[in-house]
Amino acid sequence: MKAGGAVGPTRDQQIRRKIRWGGRCQGVGFRYTAQDLANRLGLTGWARNEPDGTVEMEVQGPAEQVARFLSAMPNAYRRLPSIKFWVEDLESEPVDTQETSFRVRY
Numbered sequence: 001m002k003a004g005g006a007v008g009p010t011r012d013q014q015i016r017r018k019i020r021w022g023g024r025c026q027g028v029g030f031r032y033t034a035q036d037l038a039n040r041l042g043l044t045g046w047a048r049n050e051p052d053g054t055v056e057m058e059v060q061g062p063a064e065q066v067a068r069f070l071s072a073m074p075n076a077y078r079r080l081p082s083i084k085f086w087v088e089d090l091e092s093e094p095v096d097t098q099e100t101s102f103r104v105r106y
């Protein structure tokens with residue numbers, strides 16, 4: 001590898017993503033579904049409803065597990081076609097080394 005080349009996260013490297021979900025993601029158990037999924041994948045972070053109807057969350061853990069989380073959220077609602085949501089914004093954030101769980105914020 002050349003010095004100074006851009007490298008993506010490795011499989012086990014801890015990453016943190018800030019995600020804003022739009023669509024019908026409030027009033028459908030979205031934050032609790034995210035919490036359950038994050039716990040099953042060994043991720044930490046938080047989720048909260050925003051006044052504009054979106055849900056904001058931060059998710060942290062191994063890069064591969066964060067990617068699984070992002071693809072699994074829509075699958076959790078696949079049998080409910082009236083519930084449609086999407087990622088409006090996705091940003092990288094610094095890892096929080098003190099965080100130990102995923103929680104729902106109010």
